[in-house]
Amino acid sequence: xxxxxxxxxxxxxxWEQFVKDKKTTWDGVRNYTARNNLRAMEKGDQVFxxxxxxxxxxxxxxxxxxxxYQDPTTEDTNWVVVDLKPLKKLPNAVSLATLKADPFFAExxxxxLSRLSVGPVTEVEYKRIIEMSKKPA
DNA sequence: GCCAACGTTGGC
DNA sequence: GCCAACGTTGGC
Numbered sequence: 001x002x003x004x005x006x007x008x009x010x011x012x013x014x015w016e017q018f019v020k021d022k023k024t025t026w027d028g029v030r031n032y033t034a035r036n037n038l039r040a041m042e043k044g045d046q047v048f049x050x051x052x053x054x055x056x057x058x059x060x061x062x063x064x065x066x067x068x069y070q071d072p073t074t075e076d077t078n079w080v081v082v083d084l085k086p087l088k089k090l091p092n093a094v095s096l097a098t099l100k101a102d103p104f105f106a107e108x109x110x111x112x113l114s115r116l117s118v119g120p121v122t123e124v125e126y127k128r129i130i131e132m133s134k135k136p137a
Numbered sequence: 138g139c140c141a142a143c144g145t146t147g148g149c
Numbered sequence: 150g151c152c153a154a155c156g157t158t159g160g161c
Contacts, residue, residue, distance in 0.1 A: 007159090031144075052159060096160080115143060115158050 003121040004041060005048040005058070005110055006084075015049050015059040019086045023065060026118075027073050027081045034118035038082050039068045047084060048121060048129070050110070057093040058129060062086055090133035104128060 006026060008014070018024055029035055041047075047062040066083035073081075099105040105128075106112075109119030121129075 009159095033144090056160075113143085114141095114160070117158085 001123075002040070002042060002045045003048070003123060003126040004037065004045060005050055005119050005121050006062070007050045007052040007117045009053045010051045010055055011053070015051065015086075015089070018049065018062070018084075019060075019089070023083060023085045025072070025081050025083050027071055029071075029079065029081070029118060031117060033113075034116055035078070035080060037118045037120060038080050041067055041082050043067055046087065046126070048126075049086075055093070056097070057095040058090065058133075059093045060086060060089040090130075092133050092136050094129050094132050098132065099129075 013024070026038070029038060041064045043064050043066065045064040047064060048058045049060045049062050050058050062084040063086075064082055065085045068080040068082050070077060071079040071081045096110070099108065100111060105125065108121070108125055109116060110121075113119060
C-alpha cells in the first residue's frame with residue numbers, strides 16, 4: 001500500500017464534485033515527475049485530495065480505482081491518467097498552514113515541492129495527517 | 138496581483 | 150551537454 005497526494009483547484013474540480021461523480025479520471029498531468037508518480041500508483045493506494053489556490057487544505061481521501069493508462073485527452077503517449085474514486089471525507093480538513101507549522105512535515109513533497117501536482121506521501125505522514133484530521137484545527 | 142520556485146526550451 | 154531565458158504554478 002502506497003500513499004499519494006493530488007492537487008486540484010476547487011474552481012476546476014472540487015472534492016464535492018468528485019463525490020458527486022463517484023469516480024474521476026485524473027487527466028491533464030503534463031509534468032514528468034507527476035507522471036512518474038501516476039505510473040507508480042497501484043490499485044487500492046490511498047490518495048489525499050488537496051485543494052490548491054483556494055482552501056489550501058487536504059479535504060478527503062481517494063482510492064486508486066484503475067492504474068495508469070494512456071491519457072485519452074492527448075495522442076502523446078508520454079502522458080497517462082489514473083482513475084480515482086472518493087473513499088471518505090476527512091472529519092476536519094488539514095490545512096497547508098497547519099502542516100507547515102509542524103517540523104514533522106518539513107520533508108513532505110507537498111511542502112518541499114509546492115508546484116508538484118501529484119506527489120508521494122509516506123506512511124508516517126499519512127498516519128499523522130489522519131490523526132490530525134480527527135480534531136478541529 | 139505579485140513574486141519565488143521550479144521545469145522546460147533553445148542557442149551555443 | 151551546459152546554461153540562460155522564459156513560462157507556469159501556487160502561495161501569499
